[in-house]
Amino acid sequence: xxxxxxxxxxxxxxxxxxxxxxxxxxxxxxxxxxxxxxxxxxxxxxxxxxxxxxxxxxxxxxxxxxxxxxxxxxxxxxxxxxxxxxxxxxxxxxxxxxxxxxxxxxxxxxxxxxxxxxxxxxxxxxxxxxxxxxxxxxxxxxxxxxxxxxxxxxxxxxxxxxxxxxxxxxxxxxxxxxxxxxxxxxxxxxxxxxxxxxxxxxxxxxxxxxxxxxxxxxxxxxxxxxxxxxxxxxxxxxxxxxxxxxxxxxxxxxxxxxxxxxxxxxxxxxxxxxxxxxxxxxxxxxxxxxxxxxxxxxxxxxxxxxxxxxxxxxxxxxxxxxxxxxxxxxxxxxxxxxxxxxxxxxxxxxxxxxxxxxxxxxxxxxxxx
Numbered sequence: 284x285x286x287x288x289x290x291x292x293x294x295x296x297x298x299x300x301x302x303x304x305x306x307x308x309x310x311x312x313x314x315x316x317x318x319x320x321x322x323x324x325x326x327x328x329x330x331x332x333x334x335x336x337x338x339x340x341x342x343x344x345x346x347x348x349x350x351x352x353x354x355x356x357x358x359x360x361x362x363x364x365x366x367x368x369x370x371x372x373x374x375x376x377x378x379x380x381x382x383x384x385x386x387x388x389x390x391x392x393x394x395x396x397x398x399x400x401x402x403x404x405x406x407x408x409x410x411x412x413x414x415x416x417x418x419x420x421x422x423x424x425x426x427x428x429x430x431x432x433x434x435x436x437x438x439x440x441x442x443x444x445x446x447x448x449x450x451x452x453x454x455x456x457x458x459x460x461x462x463x464x465x466x467x468x469x470x471x472x473x474x475x476x477x478x479x480x481x482x483x484x485x486x487x488x489x490x491x492x493x494x495x496x497x498x499x500x501x502x503x504x505x506x507x508x509x510x511x512x513x514x515x516x517x518x519x520x521x522x523x524x525x526x527x528x529x530x531x532x533x534x535x536x537x538x539x540x541x542x543x544x545x546x547x548x549x550x551x552x553x554x555x556x557x558x559x560x561x562x563x564x565x566x567x568x569x570x571x572x573x574x575x576x577x578x579x580x581x582x583x584x585x586x587x588x589x590x591x592x593x594x595x596x597x598x599x600x601x602x603x604x605x606x607x608x609x610x611x612x613x614x615x616x617x618x619x620x621x622x623x624x625x626x627x628x629x630x631x632x633x634x635x636x637x638x639x640x641x642x643x644x645x646x647x648x649x650x651x652x
């Protein structure tokens with residue numbers, strides 16, 4: 284697979300993750316798994332990827348040696364608690380890999396795509412979420428083909444929802460499998476929630492931590508006399524955050540452009556939102572930010588950048604005056620000291636001459652050099 288295709292795959296996976304992640308509660312948690320198989324005409328076998336997320340943080344993956352391995356140090360506790368944990372999960376991921384090969388071949392034929400039609404992907408995502416009370420808040424079990432929704436499980440009706448006519452064929456095959464549907468429902472509502480609680484226990488210090496956002500309000504001039512105010516929040520954890528522009532205390536949802544919440548490389552998150560305003564009304568707008576790490580909401584307005592030129596000059600002038608006076612005092616002290624030293628040396632030389640040269644005695648006349 285070339286670098287362009289890898290970037291394409293990463294983009295698809297990242298969009299899928301952002302699409303299903305997050306909720307409005309500051310203490311909700313989620314567990315999700317992503318499987319992706321990529322059929323590349325230049326490869327004999329499909330490329331296969333697997334990664335698991337707790338609260339959008341990767342904690343397990345499938346390496347090039349076809350082994351399920353921990354992505355974070357705290358997941359090593361799973362192997363210590365259950366010696367067969369990694370072997371069992373490795374086998375589960377391998378079984379899915381072999382099934383994905385069959386699915387890709389089947390769908391390529393169903394969509395009338397031959398082996399030379401380019402890149403094709405088959406993706407599977409499933410997982411669960413719990414609310415502040417620890418109770419299930421929903422679960423998802425869905426598949427996608429070539430980056431588009433294909434079919435999804437409805438755990439309330441124990442049926443499958445097809446995204447297009449080709450997926451209807453799969454729906455007709457899967458709907459009658461009631462035992463399989465019940466198994467999926469049990470996993471999403473019971474087993475997944477149990478495992479999520481266990482993983483939260485393993486990574487308690489990391490996953491239950493609170494990191495407050497750093498918030499900055501910026502301004503950008505427009506071409507039509509208007510300007511854009513941008514509110515940026517970054518470095519916060521957990522992911523859930525309430526952020527909005529207000530005008531005279533009223534939320535401005537309709538006029539606000541939201542950038543979405545995205546992960547940083549260090550496990551924290553960032554987001555931003557902007558609003559177009561009349562420069563004359565700039566002072567009426569404020570960015571309101573609420574997060575579980577904050578004792579109270581932040582309420583920030585755009586502020587004129589501080590000009591340090593006047594401050595520097597104001598400090599520099601008295602410093603230069605003080606320095607000049609100091610140098611003058613030093614010079615006076617130095618001059619007086621030198622003058623005093625010269626007098627001391629003359630008197631001393633005279634005494635030495637008088638003592639060393641009797642002068643008045645013949646034959647002992649001292650002639651100074």
